[in-house]
Amino acid sequence: MLAGLLIDVDHLLADPIYDAERCSIGFHPLHTTLPIVFYLMLLIHPKTRALGIGLSLHILLDGIDCLI
Numbered sequence: 479m480l481a482g483l484l485i486d487v488d489h490l491l492a493d494p495i496y497d498a499e500r501c502s503i504g505f506h507p508l509h510t511t512l513p514i515v516f517y518l519m520l521l522i523h524p525k526t527r528a529l530g531i532g533l534s535l536h537i538l539l540d541g542i543d544c545l546i
């Protein structure tokens with residue numbers, strides 16, 4: 479679950495740091511299609527699954543912000 483926090487560094491690099499109205503998917507470098515595919519691939523292997531769940535959950539939660 480630590481990786482879920484690490485990906486938040488992406489948000490800290492953004493300006494402003496937090497904007498609830500903004501969709502972060504496709505905005506931050508770690509929230510684009512290629513990294514997301516990488517996070518999903520982490521789910522396949524049991525050893526990296528926990529990492530993948532943390533990262534995918536983060537993307538999912540950020541994605542919900544895009545829908546509202």
Ligand SMILES: [Zn+2]
Nearest residue numbers: 502509536540
């Ligand atoms: Zn995020």
